[in-house]
Amino acid sequence: MMKVFIKKIVVFLVPILIVWGGLEYFYITVESNYSYKHQIIRTSYDDIETLILGDSHAFFGINPEYLDIKALNLSNISQSLYFDQLLFEKHVDSLSNLQNVIITIGYYSLSQLKNTKEDVWRKYFYRSQMELDVPIIGPFDFKKYSLSMTRRFDNSVSLIHKYLEKGTIIGCDANGWGTYYENTSGELLDIESKATAERHEDFLLNFEENIIRLQSIIAYCKKINCNVYLVDMPVYKGYLELLDSNKLEKITSSCNDLATNNNNVMYIDLRQDSRLEKSDLYDPDHLNHKGAKKYTKIINAIISDPKNDD
Amino acid sequence: MIDFLVGRQLKSALRNQRKILFGISLFFNLGVLFIFKYFNFFIETFTEAFLLFGKPISYSSVQLILPVGISFYTFQTLSYTIDVYRRRIEPTDDVVSFFAFVSFFPQLVAGPIERASNLLPQFQKTRIFNYNKSIDGLRLILGGLFKKMVIADNCALIANNLFENYTEYSGSTLFCGAIFFGFQIYGDFSGYSDIAIGSARLLGFDLMKNFNFPYLSKNLIEFWRRWHISLSTWFRDYVYIPLGGNRVSNARLIFNILIVFLLSGLWHGANLTFLFWGLIHGIVLICTVFIGKNTKLRVFLKDQKSLIIDFFRVGITFFIVTIAWVFFRAETSVEAFGYIDQIFSGSFFSIPEGNKLFLILLIGYLLIEWFQEKREHLLDISYISSKPIRYLIYYGTLFLVFYYGGDLQTFIYFQF
Numbered sequence: 161m162m163k164v165f166i167k168k169i170v171v172f173l174v175p176i177l178i179v180w181g182g183l184e185y186f187y188i189t190v191e192s193n194y195s196y197k198h199q200i201i202r203t204s205y206d207d208i209e210t211l212i213l214g215d216s217h218a219f220f221g222i223n224p225e226y227l228d229i230k231a232l233n234l235s236n237i238s239q240s241l242y243f244d245q246l247l248f249e250k251h252v253d254s255l256s257n258l259q260n261v262i263i264t265i266g267y268y269s270l271s272q273l274k275n276t277k278e279d280v281w282r283k284y285f286y287r288s289q290m291e292l293d294v295p296i297i298g299p300f301d302f303k304k305y306s307l308s309m310t311r312r313f314d315n316s317v318s319l320i321h322k323y324l325e326k327g328t329i330i331g332c333d334a335n336g337w338g339t340y341y342e343n344t345s346g347e348l349l350d351i352e353s354k355a356t357a358e359r360h361e362d363f364l365l366n367f368e369e370n371i372i373r374l375q376s377i378i379a380y381c382k383k384i385n386c387n388v389y390l391v392d393m394p395v396y397k398g399y400l401e402l403l404d405s406n407k408l409e410k411i412t413s414s415c416n417d418l419a420t421n422n423n424n425v426m427y428i429d430l431r432q433d434s435r436l437e438k439s440d441l442y443d444p445d446h447l448n449h450k451g452a453k454k455y456t457k458i459i460n461a462i463i464s465d466p467k468n469d470d
Numbered sequence: 471m472i473d474f475l476v477g478r479q480l481k482s483a484l485r486n487q488r489k490i491l492f493g494i495s496l497f498f499n500l501g502v503l504f505i506f507k508y509f510n511f512f513i514e515t516f517t518e519a520f521l522l523f524g525k526p527i528s529y530s531s532v533q534l535i536l537p538v539g540i541s542f543y544t545f546q547t548l549s550y551t552i553d554v555y556r557r558r559i560e561p562t563d564d565v566v567s568f569f570a571f572v573s574f575f576p577q578l579v580a581g582p583i584e585r586a587s588n589l590l591p592q593f594q595k596t597r598i599f600n601y602n603k604s605i606d607g608l609r610l611i612l613g614g615l616f617k618k619m620v621i622a623d624n625c626a627l628i629a630n631n632l633f634e635n636y637t638e639y640s641g642s643t644l645f646c647g648a649i650f651f652g653f654q655i656y657g658d659f660s661g662y663s664d665i666a667i668g669s670a671r672l673l674g675f676d677l678m679k680n681f682n683f684p685y686l687s688k689n690l691i692e693f694w695r696r697w698h699i700s701l702s703t704w705f706r707d708y709v710y711i712p713l714g715g716n717r718v719s720n721a722r723l724i725f726n727i728l729i730v731f732l733l734s735g736l737w738h739g740a741n742l743t744f745l746f747w748g749l750i751h752g753i754v755l756i757c758t759v760f761i762g763k764n765t766k767l768r769v770f771l772k773d774q775k776s777l778i779i780d781f782f783r784v785g786i787t788f789f790i791v792t793i794a795w796v797f798f799r800a801e802t803s804v805e806a807f808g809y810i811d812q813i814f815s816g817s818f819f820s821i822p823e824g825n826k827l828f829l830i831l832l833i834g835y836l837l838i839e840w841f842q843e844k845r846e847h848l849l850d851i852s853y854i855s856s857k858p859i860r861y862l863i864y865y866g867t868l869f870l871v872f873y874y875g876g877d878l879q880t881f882i883y884f885q886f
Contacts, residue, residue, distance in 0.1 A: 161599055161601040164601065165599070165604055165605070172861075175865070176868070312875070313872035313873050313875075314872075314873045317873065
């Protein structure tokens with residue numbers, strides 16, 4: 161009877177294994193933002209003069225097309241400074257013409273811990289599709305061998321659905337800029353602000369680990385005569401008012417300290433920029449296409465002429 | 471180890487020695503439980519009581535990490551000593567079997583609280599592979615995963631938000647929040663029990679049933695025969711009956727029931743909220759018992775063989791249980807009373823906010839339970855003769871688990 165039992169279990173598992181294998185094949189063969197960006201940077205090492213790092217604020221908010229010098233946006237959704245540093249260290253020696261590094265600093269960038277909820281699945285994609293050596297993935301973590309097991313089944317299904325519908329799951333252009341936050345009227349910003357602010361509140365004020373990461377990037381950039389721009393991207397006023405003002409002050413002072421103590425660092429604080437219009441925003445803390453164009457041009461003007469940073 | 475040694479000594483000890491040995495076992499079991507779980511609660515309550523009378527006293531609390539499942543295995547070993555002391559079971563000389571009985575992995579952290587008379591002999595006999603039992607074990611595990619990942623984890627997301635921000639919502643929404651928590655704790659705990667029983671069954675062990683479709687109960691007495699059965703029967707056998715059970719005066723009966731439910735509340739945790747939860751159940755149960763004793767009112771508890779009357783009785787029981795859950799879920803008693811106050815405000819009859827479809831689906835789930843009520847468990851579908859239909863149900867359930875499984879939440883009963 162035991163043999164019959166085992167046989168039936170195996171037969172029962174066959175369709176499940178087929179689905180699992182299919183998902184695995186999908187993740188291995190279909191290009192994602194991670195594998196796409198990895199491919200771009202590897203094929204344009206000699207061209208890139210500006211490297212953009214950061215999370216979704218950089219991914220959707222800085223469009224390299226509007227920068228005067230050749231840039232690659234290597235940021236990604238929920239990309240923490242932990243991964244910014246890993247990516248920077250992996251590629252910096254190959255970027256022979258690198259002159260600028262732009263890193264966006266948001267409300268939670270400096271307080272964000274490594275291995276957060278967001279990293280639960282993303283870290284495996286950085287490892288598999290961007291060839292990063294990710295220390296937070298343990299040696300016995302079996303998920304590193306199966307990308308389909310890192311994501312929820314419903315997310316995998318919706319990705320496949322998107323692929324079948326659009327023919328791709330890549331959400332950025334050839335410069336790495338995130339393309340799917342299209343123009344909006346901004347009418348819902350007030351309603352969205354509360355939920356967004358609550359979601360972003362981590363009640364953490366310890367910036368030490370992330371400051372060390374930034375200092376490490378800055379020190380290396382200094383060695384290769386490269387400038388670092390810490391950019392606080394513009395956000396909706398109603399959202400800003402709901403955030404912890406002490407934390408915001410601490411972010412500003414930390415970035416100012418880095419800029420004061422390092423002559424290759426500049427802090428571009430656009431958080432409360434008066435030029436921001438509702439129609440520039442996709443949601444309370446992300447720019448849409450129009451806003452990205454406008455603010456990339458502003459950043460470009462500052463980088464091109466640092467003395468005129470108004 | 472103390473319980474094992476006490477059990478062995480009880481076998482040959484004389485009357486007075488037996489009492490001393492039994493006392494030693496009780497002292498150590500309840501002592502460990504008290505220090506880990508209740509010391510801070512009692513010391514803080516005493517301090518507050520002294521403060522009320524204007525006599526502030528200084529105290530120091532202990533900072534201990536609560537061992538997972540301490541309440542479960544303490545009660546399990548206690549039942550062993552009590553049964554040996556009462557000569558209901560023979561003490562074991564097999565130390566390996568005894569430790570396996572106390573630390574049997576499927577039910578170690580959250581039950582069911584097993585009795586030595588049921589589980590201990592199973593370690594000592596030869597186990598032979600049983601095909602039907604193994605298949606049933608897998609069905610139990612699948613049903614448990616569904617309850618935990620689809621029902622409990624999805625309900626948790628809604629209930630957590632409503633309980634954390636209860637001042638911002640209408641009475642009707644908060645009542646729905648209490649319902650969601652009711653389903654969360656049911657899915658979470660009964661799901662765990664099903665997985666534990668199913669895993670044990672795969673290994674050839676039979677654990678006691680812990681849940682029997684409790685939300686289909688027609689009154690609170692029935693509810694406690696169907697909810698956390700291993701704990702309620704424990705209290706029945708080791709507290710309620712020794713206190714005299716129901717063959718006592720009315721006043722003593724009220725006392726006995728209240729003691730059992732207050733202890734049951736306290737068993738869950740050192741917090742006033744659990745005591746209030748136990749008190750509500752105790753009071754309603756006392757009312758139910760006295761309705762049953764009254765010749766004129768007894769008719770309300772009798773089976774009327776009418777679906778409509780059954781539906782109303784299930785609804786009323788569910789309503790009471792749901793309101794009591796508010797105390798179980800709230801962090802403090804102030805928060806619980808605030809939540810209840812908000813529920814019964816004028817907005818109780820307004821249209822609730824949020825996901826109404828999910829609420830309808832939960833009611834639909836209860837209909838499936840109603841359909842399966844006479845069966846052993848949710849996925850006991852051995853009576854379906856068509857193999858394709860059975861497999862369709864298995865794969866369908868598996869799909870729901872993978873596709874609609876909510877964000878992972880810790881098992882609630884692990885904290886007890």
